[in-house]
Amino acid sequence: MRIATWNVNSLRSRIARVEAFLERHDVDVLALQETKAREEQVPMMGLESMGYEVAYAGTNQWNGVAVLSRVGLADVEVGFPGQPGWGDPAESEARAVGATCGGVRVWSLYVPNGRKVDDPHYHYKLDWLGRLREAAQEWRTTPTALVGDWNIAPTDEDVFDPKQFATSTHVTPRERAAFQAFLDDGYVDVVRPHAPGPEVYTYWDYYRQRYERNRGLRIDFVLGSAPFAERVTGAFIDREERAGQGASDHAPVVVDLD
DNA sequence: ATGGTCGCCGAGCGA
Secondary structure (H helix, E strand, C coil): CEEEEEECCCHHHHHHHHHHHHHHHCCCEEEEECCCCCHHHHHHHCCHHHCCEEEEECCCCCCCEEEEECCCCEEEEECCCCCCCCCCCCCCCCCEEEEEECCEEEEEEECCCCCCCCCHHHHHHHHHHHHHHHHHHCCCCCCEEEEEECCCCCCHHHECCHHHHCCCCCCCHHHHHHHHHHHHCCCEECCHHHCCCCCCCCECCCHHHCCCCCCCECCEEEEECHHHHCCEEEEEECHHHHCCCCCCCECCEEEEEC
């Protein structure tokens, strides 16, 4: 089974690229972030006719998450207990949708950006991650993948120019500690062994030709529980998907299970 | 330190 995650930065504007990506890599399950669409807009995009069921949460604003699956999709859950937006598919703060696909629990996550250090949104980000961690501790004994845009670069190796980010979000000790807490709980970054750094990124800003100069960040991750991680046979970042006109600012990340 | 580019909609705002 092949699972992927991708911050598409608008599903409607990217739908042709999404379809091409699903076919190119024969993807079974795709977690999407920043879909920027309302749930009622999803059926118009033709994903069902390609054989994918869709679990969706979000609005047409700046977030929105989805799980596409062609290997079955069950037990859909919007958000997690204790989180704003829990249970409401049209809630812009949902930021998480979980579904069981082919026996694996896949959570598509769009971790809050944080905006600026010490901004209320920064503290909300840390709180949100703390609540996710509590929920995720309950899922550790089952095949579970926490996938998506974490908006955290866990190490300096994951930042094209750490000096430039010295006063920015995504790299602060508190954010990195929040990420590390999932690893401490037994979740594993299953992609890094197959795509080691340095200078291996998943996101490049649109301006200043950041992609062409490979000045990016690694902020999109697949964290697997032990029962998930032990089934991983390979992984890669589809860096080429970021190239050319009409690309998202994030590249997809792909993981293979036995 | 600022500005650069996208996508939401049809002005700014968020990333």
